[in-house]
Amino acid sequence: MKWLKGISLFLIANLLISATIYFIIQVVLPLFGVNVWESGDAGLMIYAAVAGFTGAFLSLAASKQMARMMLDCYQITQPKNQAERVIYGAVQEIAQRLHITMPEVWVYESPDPNAFATGPSKNNSMVAVSTGLLGNLKEKEVQAVLAHEMGHVYNGDMFTTTILAGLMNTFVYFIAMWVRRFFSERDQAGMGLLVSMVLQIVLGMLAMIPISWFSRRREYAADAFSAKVYGKDAMIAALRGIDQWVNKAQFEHSTQDALATMKISGKSSGFLHMFATHPPIEDRVAALQRL
Numbered sequence: 001m002k003w004l005k006g007i008s009l010f011l012i013a014n015l016l017i018s019a020t021i022y023f024i025i026q027v028v029l030p031l032f033g034v035n036v037w038e039s040g041d042a043g044l045m046i047y048a049a050v051a052g053f054t055g056a057f058l059s060l061a062a063s064k065q066m067a068r069m070m071l072d073c074y075q076i077t078q079p080k081n082q083a084e085r086v087i088y089g090a091v092q093e094i095a096q097r098l099h100i101t102m103p104e105v106w107v108y109e110s111p112d113p114n115a116f117a118t119g120p121s122k123n124n125s126m127v128a129v130s131t132g133l134l135g136n137l138k139e140k141e142v143q144a145v146l147a148h149e150m151g152h153v154y155n156g157d158m159f160t161t162t163i164l165a166g167l168m169n170t171f172v173y174f175i176a177m178w179v180r181r182f183f184s185e186r187d188q189a190g191m192g193l194l195v196s197m198v199l200q201i202v203l204g205m206l207a208m209i210p211i212s213w214f215s216r217r218r219e220y221a222a223d224a225f226s227a228k229v230y231g232k233d234a235m236i237a238a239l240r241g242i243d244q245w246v247n248k249a250q251f252e253h254s255t256q257d258a259l260a261t262m263k264i265s266g267k268s269s270g271f272l273h274m275f276a277t278h279p280p281i282e283d284r285v286a287a288l289q290r291l
Contacts, residue, residue, distance in 0.1 A: 024050055044177050045170075052169030060162040063118040064104070064126045073108035073128060083134050090143040091127055094150045094229060103127045103153060111249075113137060113242045117149040118158055125153045136245050141238035144230045151225030157218045164214055168207035176200040208275055215277040220287050232288045239288075243281040 059066075079085040088105050095102045103119065104126035113133040119125030127149045133142060152158070176196040183192025226235045278284075 024054065041178070044181070045174055048170045048173035048177065049166075051173050052171075053166035056162045056166035056169060060120050060158060063120065063158065064124075067116075067118050067126065067128065068106070071106075071108040071110075071128070073106045076105045076107065086139050086142055087129060087134075087146065090146040091150065094147060097229075098150070098154050100154060101125075103150075107131060107134070113245050115145050115149050117152045119153070121159065122153050122156055125158070127153070132245070133242075137238055137241050140230065140234045141241055144226050144234035144238045147226035147229040148222045148235065150229075151222035152218065154225070155218065155221060157222070161211065161214065161218075164211055165207075168211060172200060172203040172207055175203060212275050212277055216279045219278050219284065223284055223288055224291060227288055227291055232291050236285050236288050239281045239285055 076084050076088050079088045084107075087107070091105050092102055101123040103117070106126055106128040108128055108130055110130040111132045112130055113136045115127070115129040115133055117125060117127045127146060129142070129146070133145060137145070176199045179199055180192040180196035183189065183195065223235055
């Protein structure tokens with residue numbers, strides 16, 4: 001299955017990232033006289049920064065490849081039907097207007113009306129839409145969603161999110177390693193390893209709160225960008241169409257999507273709202289109406 005292959009490759013990629021970080025710490029830094037384990041808190045901070053930012057930037061560099069591996073998708077290079085012409089034409093037009101390299105355009109199989117943009121830079125990116133988005137929205141609404149994703153590309157949201165993730169990773173690694181060293185110095189290495197592992201998991205989850213908050217802020221900016229390109233009414237109609245589909249799907253199946261907080265719908269409540277990458281649709285519509 002495509003998703004199983006994607007997860008396997010994702011795990012392999014993370015192992016390679018870890019091996020790269022280990023090589024930098026054990027081989028590269030000592031060449032410059034830096035031994036993180038003998039340099040006190042400053043050494044731990046260097047290790048944490050290298051580990052945090054290296055992992056984040058390597059993930060960003062491989063983001064397009066990982067997205068394609070995880071999805072059942074195909075690339076549009078020569079549009080063959082009206083839907084493909086709408087998608088490709090909208091992305092091409094906006095890219096030309098912004099004077100940036102044309103992103104790769106992909107369509108992936110999913111009933112959810114969704115779309116995303118990823119890539120290491122605005123001149124090396126991809127935009128993907130789901131078959132559910134094409135099947136449930138009108139042409140102008142699909143174009144508005146594509147403009148929204150192009151707003152992410154042009155604003156460099158993927159890069160700035162990576163910087164924030166690297167910073168959060170740095171603090172997580174530093175605190176976990178400091179605690180581990182604290183226990184090791186008291187001949188409790190086993191306890192230190194266990195506590196540091198638990199801390200890394202807990203702090204890693206808490207680090208998602210500011211990252212998710214930033215993600216929600218950038219959604220409003222991308223909505224505003226779409227409104228400038230095609231008008232706010234098209235984006236409002238697209239959001240309402242997506243919300244209608246989500247509500248209908250939840251009613252028919254009497255369940256809530258566990259991944260909804262990471263999708264356009266932004267469906268979440270209570271504590272989970274802090275981890276939502278998208279704001280509630282009603283808040284986004286209200287923000288667009290105020291423009």
